[in-house]
Amino acid sequence: MSWLDLFSAVCLIAGAVSCLFGAIGLLTFPDVAARLQAATKPQTLGLVLILLGSAVHLEVRYASGLILVGLFQAITAPVLAQLVGRAAYRAGSVRRDTLDADHLARRIEHERGRTL
């Protein structure tokens, strides 16, 4: 077993554990916005680690394609989270009783008061 194998094993296992945490969060968190954190973000780290773990065993020209996978994951996940989160908030799927502070509600209230 070489150092490369060890590195690859550590990356793959850490990536899988990260995805597992995401799945646990998905089950235990109370509302859409919190679950969104668990569903999208640990997966990003998990995916990057798994890609890294497999890339070190591939030829360079095959491994280079994996850069794109990681990059697009890192660019698109936040956009997706924002869109889903925003829609969930507007649809009332974010539980207000879990929030300590909610500046957005104050703002929307304020705007409604002004337009009416």
Next chain:
Amino acid sequence: MVDPEPRHRQRRTRGEHVVSRRYPIGRAVRRLPMLGWLVLVWLLLWGTYDPGTAFFGIVVGVLVIWFFPAPPIATDIRLRPLRLGQLVLFLAWDLVVSTGRVAFEAIVRGPRVRASIVAVTLVTDSDHLMAMVANAVSLAPGNFVLQIDRANRICYVYALGAGEHATERVRREVLGWERRVVHAVGTGEQVRMVDRNHRSEVG
């Protein structure tokens, strides 16, 4: 109302201006980075690096830019490779730390988790910087930008695992990201703006 001269100047200081239709060559030159990026993606997708693939990459890139024109906005982004590298490293580190934090919340608190939605007003006023800051904030678990008020430079950030001092902590984190992003790609003037703001915050 307002005479056109000051409004024009105001636009320029914001660092963005619409590319004029009257200068087709200038417009084509400004699209070159986009073409280069598309060719790079094409090469990475094929995994073969030879002139033939590059040629067809250019053909496809030109077609893509031709048929799906992006909004013609140019911005004076200054790339600082060292600072950009720091930003990427910091993003990676933050990804690891925050994943641990969210995992802790998921296992220990679970359904009793607390959160906050905090309004943060950014210092700089630029479409690109704001998009990059929002993306940086949203990449790591725990925080994400729920809503952006572009006109007033306000980000509404949803933060998981917030406590008593959540509002202040989230505000500091987001402004910290803004500082790093501006140091990596902002203009000199914007760098001075965030640094001045940072000094006044610290004391």
